[in-house]
Amino acid sequence: MAKIDEVKEQVIIGKTKIVPGLVQEALNEGSAAKDILQAMIDGMKIVGDRFSAGEIYVPEMLIAAKAMSKGVEVLKPMLSAEASTSLGTCIIGTVEGDLHDIGKNLVNMMIGSAGFDMVDLGVDQAPNKFIEAIKNNKNVKLVACSALLTTTLPALKKTVDAIKETGLSGFKIIVGGAPVTQKFADEIGADGYAPDAGAAAEKAKSIIAA
Amino acid sequence: MIIIAEKINGSIPSVGKAIEAKDAEFIKNLAKVQSEAGADFIDVCASVEVSKEVETLKWLIDIAQEVTETPLAVDSPSAEVCAKAIDFCKKPGLVNSVSMEGSKVAVVFPKIAATKWECVALLCDDTGIPRSAEKRLEVLEALMQKAKEYNIDPSRLHIDPLVEMLATSDDGINMIVEVMKEIRKRYPTIHITGAASNISFNLPARKIVNQAFVVLAMNAGLDSVILDPLNRDMRGLIYATDALLAKDEMCIEYIHAFRKNIFGVQK
Numbered sequence: 001m002a003k004i005d006e007v008k009e010q011v012i013i014g015k016t017k018i019v020p021g022l023v024q025e026a027l028n029e030g031s032a033a034k035d036i037l038q039a040m041i042d043g044m045k046i047v048g049d050r051f052s053a054g055e056i057y058v059p060e061m062l063i064a065a066k067a068m069s070k071g072v073e074v075l076k077p078m079l080s081a082e083a084s085t086s087l088g089t090c091i092i093g094t095v096e097g098d099l100h101d102i103g104k105n106l107v108n109m110m111i112g113s114a115g116f117d118m119v120d121l122g123v124d125q126a127p128n129k130f131i132e133a134i135k136n137n138k139n140v141k142l143v144a145c146s147a148l149l150t151t152t153l154p155a156l157k158k159t160v161d162a163i164k165e166t167g168l169s170g171f172k173i174i175v176g177g178a179p180v181t182q183k184f185a186d187e188i189g190a191d192g193y194a195p196d197a198g199a200a201a202e203k204a205k206s207i208i209a210a
Numbered sequence: 211m212i213i214i215a216e217k218i219n220g221s222i223p224s225v226g227k228a229i230e231a232k233d234a235e236f237i238k239n240l241a242k243v244q245s246e247a248g249a250d251f252i253d254v255c256a257s258v259e260v261s262k263e264v265e266t267l268k269w270l271i272d273i274a275q276e277v278t279e280t281p282l283a284v285d286s287p288s289a290e291v292c293a294k295a296i297d298f299c300k301k302p303g304l305v306n307s308v309s310m311e312g313s314k315v316a317v318v319f320p321k322i323a324a325t326k327w328e329c330v331a332l333l334c335d336d337t338g339i340p341r342s343a344e345k346r347l348e349v350l351e352a353l354m355q356k357a358k359e360y361n362i363d364p365s366r367l368h369i370d371p372l373v374e375m376l377a378t379s380d381d382g383i384n385m386i387v388e389v390m391k392e393i394r395k396r397y398p399t400i401h402i403t404g405a406a407s408n409i410s411f412n413l414p415a416r417k418i419v420n421q422a423f424v425v426l427a428m429n430a431g432l433d434s435v436i437l438d439p440l441n442r443d444m445r446g447l448i449y450a451t452d453a454l455l456a457k458d459e460m461c462i463e464y465i466h467a468f469r470k471n472i473f474g475v476q477k
Contacts, residue, residue, distance in 0.1 A: 014462070059460035 004031045004039050007071060011043035014063030016070050023074040033078035034085045037115075040068045044113035048198030058106065061197070065109045086117050088141030088171075088208060091133045093121030095155040100148035103177060106197040107144060114201040116142065127162035134163070140171045141208045144200070145190075147177040156180070157188040164189060172207045176200060211448050212368075212401060212434035214283050214304065215249035218270060220257030229258065229266060237273045245278035247439035248472060251304045252278065254295075255285035264294050271298040283330075289314040293321045302326035306436075307370065310335035310349050310356075319360040330368045330403060333389070339372055343388045346371060350393060368403040368434045369393055373427075375411040376419060383409070383423065387430040394431035403434035406444065420444065425451050446473030 001009075003026035010018050026036050047064040050056045072079075079085060090111050094104050101123045112118040119137055121129055134140050143163060147156040156175055163173060174192040175185050185193035192207040194200040217240045220226045228236035244252050252274060256266040263286060274282060281303035284295035289312075292305045305322060307330035308314040315331075322329060331353050333339075333346040340346045350369065357367060371389040376382065390402050404427065410419035421444060424435065428451045437444060449464040449472075458464055471477050 057461075057465055059462055059465060063460055063462060 002026075002031075003029045004036055007036055008039040008043040011040050011064055011067045011071065012046055014060060014067045016063065016067045019067045019071040020074050023071040027074075027078070033075045037072065037075055037079065037085055040071055041113065041115050044068055044110070045201070048110055048113075048201045050198070052196050052198035061106070062109070065113050068113055085115065086139070087115040087205065088117070088139045089119060089137050090116040090142040090144060090204065091119045091121065091130060091137065091140060092144040092146070093125040093130060093133075094123040094146045094148070094177075095152055095159050096124055096126045097155050098147050098149055098152035098177075099123045100146070100177075103148060103197070104146040107146065107176060107200045110197040110201040111142070111144065111204045114205055116204060127159045130159055130163055131166055131168070134166075134168055134171065142204055143171055143173045144204070145173065145175050147175070147180060150179045153179060153184065160188050160190050172210075174200070174203060174207060211428070211452055212250045212403075213248065213439050213445075214251045214253050214306070214403070214434065214436040215244035215247070215439045216253050216405075216436050217244055217438055217440075218253060218274065219255040219285070220266070221255070226257065229256065229270070232269075234273050237270060238277050241274040241280075242277045244439050245280040247445075248467070248470070249280055249439045251283040252280050253283040253285050253306060253436065255306075260288070263288070263291050267291065267295045268298045271295065275300055289317040293317050296321060296327065303328070304368070305329040307332055309333070310352050312336065315353070315356045319356060319362060322366075323360040323362060326366075328366045328368060328401075329362070330370055332370045333372055339374070343385050343392070346389050347392055350396075354397070364397040364400040368401040370403050370405075373404045373408050373423070376409050376423075377412045383426060387426065390427065390430035390432060401434040402431045403436065404432060406435050406437040417441075417443070421447050424448060428452070428455060442473045442476070449473065 003022055007019060007022045007026050010022055023036055044064060047061055051061045092104060092108050094101055108118055108120050119133055121133055130143060134143060145156055145159050147153055160173055172191040175190040176194055180193060182193050192203050194203040218225060218237060220229050241252055254267060254270045254274060256263050256270060258266045271282060281301055282299055283304035283306045284292050285306040286292050289308055302325055305318055305327060308318045309332035311334060318329060333349045335349050340349060371386055373386055393400060393402055406420050406424050409423040410416035413419055449467045452458045453461045453464045468474050
């Protein structure tokens with residue numbers, strides 16, 4: 001098996017200690033940094049799919065992402081030298097009045113693993129915080145808004161409305177969180193919705209390509 | 211948690227019969243299934259009359275080594291027998307056990323000094339089993355002095371503070387918990403061991419008592435245990451407790467053990 005394929009396999013099973021060395025070996029074998037990164041992204045897609053299917057548990061997804069980030073550290077100096085491999089910037093945050101961040105953090109990690117540069121605003125963020133972040137960051141392609149409570153669903157609508165009212169463009173808005181449904185996402189005019197972190201990464205990629 | 215697998219013991223009636231009948235397949239199977247269940251050591255105890263003990267242990271050890279690479283725990287009430295059994299083993303294992311009684315330490319420690327063998331040591335001496343925590347810790351210090359003389363690192367010792375039956379205890383396991391915590395404090399790298407089932411002797415539904423004991427003892431520092439590794443409920447409980455005690459980062463060991471079908475609904 002080529003080292004680059006081993007990198008992918010070891011990311012999938014979350015071998016945080018082994019991945020950095022394998023990434024270096026893959027580089028030594030002549031693989032390009034961006035191809036190794038892509039192999040890890042492909043591995044994380046499999047991880048995300050398995051999570052969505054209920055085949056693996058949250059810690060297994062977390063440790064796979066950790067393994068990938070260890071691998072990315074090795075690649076970083078080379079990636080900045082090569083042409084940009086980023087899919088763009090994604091602004092993510094939990095909406096105003098909602099303090100939950102575990103689900104948002106998982107989505108942050110998985111969308112990041114899919115190749116986006118993440119800007120995490122944190123929890124309890126008013127609509128104008130999202131808007132400022134869209135203005136203050138380069139190459140924003142995606143805005144991801146999270147709400148865990150039925151009582152903060154209206155804040156999700158308020159956030160989407162406020163962003164749209166600014167007339168800013170060039171990005172898509174996705175929403176998620178336990179009480180959020182595709183139907184609700186459609187009603188409030190969001191561009192996309194995903195039921196879990198694995199699916200969110202896929203949705204992020206497909207929606208900016210659309 | 212270090213698992214010392216207890217099933218190859220002549221005092222268990224079915225094993226006693228297999229030894230009597232020289233039923234090698236029966237012993238082989240016990241070694242195999244315990245090894246597959248992830249035991250760290252497989253205990254081998256003859257429980258036969260003294261004149262036959264060494265040859266019986268050799269027979270058991272030879273058979274076990276045919277089917278498993280897992281290190282063995284050579285188990286005898288006689289330190290001399292343990293010392294002889296060491297020579298039958300292909301790789302370093304665990305001596306089960308010594309104490310400060312008689313010449314046990316003098317027989318075993320020089321034999322394992324320059325090896326990687328580990329050793330179970332019971333906190334009793336020629337006066338018996340001390341009643342107070344203070345006295346048991348005195349035995350511990352005497353033992354550690356001997357270990358130091360023979361250059362045996364604390365990390366090679368499994369201290370058994372001697373858990374006695376709950377049914378006749380005045381203070382539950384409070385005294386033992388105190389001893390365990392103090393051992394852990396004094397020697398951070400030492401192992402603290404015990405049989406998981408002594409505690410429940412002469413009580414109904416023993417496994418419930420055993421499970422409660424293991425959880426509380428792990429909280430006090432128990433990190434090695436003698437039990438049946440095929441006891442799925444106990445294994446799951448131990449993995450869960452390690453995770454709860456932050457000894458299993460991100461619950462990965464727990465999940466892996468579940469995937470290996472060590473506990474949970476039998477697949």
